[in-house]
Amino acid sequence: MTRQPDHKRPNAETIDAFVRIVGEDHAIRDAAAMTPYLVEWRDRYRGKAALVLKPADTEQVSSILKLANETRTAVVPQGGNTGLVGGQIPFETGNEVVLSLGRLDRVRGIDLASNCMTVEAGLVLALARQLAANAGRLFPLSLASEGSCQIGGVLATNAGGVAVLAYGSARDLTLGLEVVLADGTVWNGLKSLRKDNSGYDLKDLFIGSEGTLGVITAAVLRLFPKPAERVTCMAGLSLLEAAPDFFARVAGRAGPALTAFEIMPRTGLEFVLRHGSDVREPFPSPHAWYLLFELTSPREGEELQRLAETVLDEGIKTREIESAVIASSLAQSEGLWRLRELMSEVQKHEGGSIKHDVAVPVARIPEFIARANQLVELMVPGARPIPFGHLGDGNIHYNVSQPPGMDRTIFLSHWEAMNAAVHEIVLDLGGSISAEHGIGRMKRDLLPHAKPAIEIELMRKIKRAFDPNRILNPGKLLP
Template identity: 55%
Template sequence: MTTIIPSPELIASFTDIVGPGNALTAPTEIAPYLVESRGLYRGTTSLVLRPGSVEEVSQIMKLASQTRTPIVPQGGNTGHVAGGVPREGKTDVVLSLERLNRIRDIDPVGNVIVADAGCILADIQKAADDIDRLFPLSLGSEGSARIGGNLSTNAGGTAVLAYGNMRQLCLGLEVVLPTGEIWDGLRRLKKDNTGYDLRDLFIGAEGTLGVITGAVLKLFPKPRGHQVAFAGVKSVEDALALFERASSLCGPALTGFELMPRLGIEFTTRHIHGVRDPLETAHPWYALIDISTPDSAESAERMVESLLETGIADGFIENAVIAQNDAQRKALWHMRESMSPAQKPEGGSIKHDVSVPVSSIPAFMAEADAIVTKAVPGARICAFGHVGDGNIHYNISQPVDADTQAFLGRWREVNAIVHAIVLKYNGSISAEHGIGQLKRDELAAIRSPIEIGLMQRIKHAFDPAGIMNPDKVLRQD
């Protein structure tokens, strides 16, 4: 693909669309848009555009299509696979959706909210809460992550077990195509079998097919009862047995079930202000259990107590505590959500966002631990995640006193080791973070030729000029 380096005239044409104050060219203004959240990728650009309307996005894409200018859509830039940052040494223009942040409508009867793609996730949660409804997507980055990015990566978070990921939480989309055409698919229907489901093509496409500018999102009745318990267990197998018991006993009231290792508790209590170990004695593994009931706090309390009693009686649980108030419930979740940043003070961390069938979690963990520690003696494995949907954040902290850069230099090597074990168990190398640039070549290596071919055909059908977020998900030559 031949691209044109943005000339002063072309930059002026883009600037005319959004206005001088929203066409950023100064290096200090551009800098925050060039690096992904973990600092692994840093791109280059001469222009960041901040449109204030869908019509401006449309005009930008029309001009980009005419001039074959690569466009990189960006939301809150909280991703972990460099899907929202420009490429290095290329001519990409960043299209930031941060000014498209209007809640267009909220319907408590239909249980939907219609919002611009640039709305911050936490603001969507608050808008739902203000009308006594729940938008259940919850992420550690919810204070800065934006809905368009959540949709483009099909984000999951901690409540997938009960509510599903973004694909299940979205009814309709508005999308600006690479040509500048606007597809208005903002339908509020739960039943609509009229042709191909275009919505599902754009969700999870990481901005490679078009620019999501608006969405119809599902809301839910707020639970009247909410309780959180924290249990110490002696093995991953016992944690899985406890999960099976919780699923049977609690049914749809089981809204979260998180697995954490002892090492993760030590990291968070050591480095995160205000975090303390909820249990008096140490245990090899821990389960965080979240229960939400539609009727009352008493029902949630009874359900948690019954689960813990049976778990202790059957030997699945060694010790446990139940949160006594909302502050304690938040503190338990804060500990879980702090587990990833708590690794940073320990030095380099090689991270994996993988999933395996739930029943395979113990076998996968045992095999991965054995092979990784053999390959990297002294490696400290901090594997935690969402047991209910099989998503494990298999993170590996460097050996104590190791050279951080030398350790991080083995990122690809260690990834290959872990991902090979994941694939052995018919799992996925990307459970909720996406592909972006980080896993693009791995995707091409593990998917069948027909799957990659179908993806390429879809990409070409929507974006024949190859200007939409190029070299993300699929390599473009």
């Protein structure tokens, strides 16, 4: 159980001072009205807060943090509240103030010559992607939650998504930041430079820090040419052991044209077919595993269709895969991707689900899944593992659904023990216990087992330097 922060609840005078900063219409005092900000969508984490504040701009964020630092009030920054490890949810003490960044949603500028755009932290990711598209560019960060997650949140957690293979994670897509520090000081690092070798790269400290070092209020994001050609393919196979070899084949043939490479198990696909809308079987007969990959190019005439046909034909001849389909239209491409995008959402219809967001070397993914499946069956006979995700970069979402008919509460009581056992396998294979979701509350106490003591101590020193009064998202990330 994660130790809760020991900050005191702000008194009535302090609460009134916070409210004056944003105005009464943008502060929530009523406990019932706060509810949407105090629970995450899976309902695993619920908290309480003294107040919810919705600032309009960086200046108001600065004033809020200055007052919080002076009064030693704990602040929990929150974006779209789509996080999966509880980092955006306050604890149950009711002593913290939630800082909701949704009103900071302006686009400050688009620079097509430099291929970048400057946006505020509250802008929804899907809107950022659409703005880039309207300008004739691509912002490649794409997540299942992109319709509600916000730029500040995806940067604070260094989100990944389906295009990491080609474009990198949120950190790789960010050129500069504006950040409000714990004492209210504003750091304006909104540079659009591709090269700046003039000392420590401060922006990389804040990206992935989960709001524990500062509050991101704006960012300069990298843009790319829009794809002129796109080919979406799905392959079925019976032996997971063949998947890394087929990935190597596709990557070797396609090079930078390979932008995504995903894996899904038959059990997970059956969940999607059972509970999803506008979905259909991709093949006439089922397969144990499915691979979904996409080739893109900013230039026309790259013959991606022929390249896809070649690698699929080679994969079938070498028996790495059993059958394949190439999307013949945009609608069919979207249909194939919908099977993957619904994989997380539909699991809740099958009862309790114990989650893992891990990374292992690509070549060892089959070994990891085989060992984890065996362990899960020993711990909870009949449990249904749903390992899926980004095979191309080694990031597997190893989720486990409860056995049919088992009591949900009893199944979920195995969460910590199953996490510990699965993570032990991950670490044995040289992997990470958090690939893209972050640490938050869920994995905070696991971190000392996953990282060397020197790394934990260095992180603590950085935290003390940036936030000596521990007001920024206390009790998250750092043990």
